[in-house]
Amino acid sequence: MYGFEALTFNIHGGYLEAIVRGYRSGLLTAADYNNLCQCETLDDIKMHLTATEYGPYLQNEPSPLHTTTIVEKCTLKLVDEYKHMLCQATEPLSTFLEYITYGHMIDNVVLIVTGTLHERDVQELLEKCHPLGMFDSIATLAVAQNMRELYRLVLVDTPLAPYFSECITSEDLDDMNIEIMRNTLYKAYLEDFYQFCQKLGGATAEIMSDLLAFEADRRAVNISINSIGTELTRDDRKKLYSNFGLLYPYGHEELAVCEDMDQVRGVMEKYPPYQPIFAKLSYGESQMLDKAFYEEEVKRLCLAFEQQFHYAVFFAYMRLKEQEIRNLMWVSECVAQNQKSRVHDSVVFIF
């Protein structure tokens, strides 16, 4: 029941909630981003980041720097923080923290499988995997020829096993199958995470329901837009939408038949929480949609910190950190390409 978390939460979760709130205070501010946006070179960016919490991770990197190096080192910091929290967590928080990484696990599986299909070296692919999504037998993915083998040889012993029931076939893996596999896995993962949060109850269930519903709705919009003009049929498109969220089920029915951006806009503007997002875009434009969605997401994630004694702060912190890393990647790319005038196109301020 709501309200009684204050009595017992701190017994097992108090220390880690304090830790994550401390981590939150280390996120970059608008002043930090303004300084970064004025940098002329990647070495300048490194110099500015050395004065932040990223300092220990970047200070020993030799010049010339590359944007991928900056992103890797910043991600390393996130991984260290996550591992610190995970090793201190007890159930059910430890399971909750593990759920946060399953999305990266799915991305890594798809990366390895796609790269293998393209005859890439497995070692090279492993270096590109996200560290939060690594598991022991990941390298064995390269031997699978179809999804059945993928499941039987590797994934049956991973947390992704339950998500495979809907996409096991004996068809050989190709680009379309892999794409459908990616989205089907992610759909199953989101639904499972949602159910888990509902079982936890209290403030965790309430706040995480809102955040995961937003994630599901955003995915539905992105799938609709990205599948315009492709061979994906309407039925297949609809199968990739999650079975929860504000758009479920009527919004999904309408999104499944959209053939262009204006039709997607027409569907989304019927839902008041999404009207301000699409109001920022001009007709036919989809360029700024990602930024609009990220801004809305950041707003919701920051609100999660307004309440205490729930697990959503951990999810919110991880997502905010990932947004920060995306911001740093974008600023670095703009500086490296000498396109500083475009730096504010994709930077989303957190504070």
Next chain:
Amino acid sequence: MEEENRELNPENGSGFTKQHQEEEEDHKVVKFLDSADSYLDLFDSLSSTLRQGWLELATARQSMGASRINRALFDLKYHNAATSLQVIQDDVKQPNFTLCKWVSTNNQNCSTEEAKFDEDELFEKNSTNAQLRYRGTSEIQEKSPESIGSKLTVVDQIQKERSKSLSMFGTLVSPKLRCAQISFETALDTLIEMANMRSSLLSAYDQVHKDMASTKG
């Protein structure tokens, strides 16, 4: 100058010939300068198109994630090039460059290696359409069949081939990645125009240089 010519040969055509010669020389110099100017314009255009393409690629990476757009996903399996270059050298001094986009394996000029293709029917249609080669979108309209239905088929085929090229990053890719693809395709067209312009420029320069040498001699 003209009066001098008339004094020398007031009644026969040699004065006129000299004037005509000078006009031709001026014309060659103007042609050379025009070519140089066009070449520099194309250079600027190429630079800005490439900048736009790289930024769009970075935007797509921001949208789709670094794991979905990275060079580890490039396809190393053997496959025919989607685009190839033809060099037509009717005039030794001024070769002409033509881009062959989405060409057929039946077209020996563009592809000399054997390859298995699942879409043989598609490419047979292309090869019967007077060798679908074009420099930029304007030539698509010139070369494609007159009927609207055939035009749509050609456009659909081109779209399919574009999607196929992008499929190494996944089937459901962001519109930003498609924009980046168009930008790089435009840059390739501009490069070919630059090559042709440079060829024309060098030819014009040779002619001017020859005229200057013969004048001094």
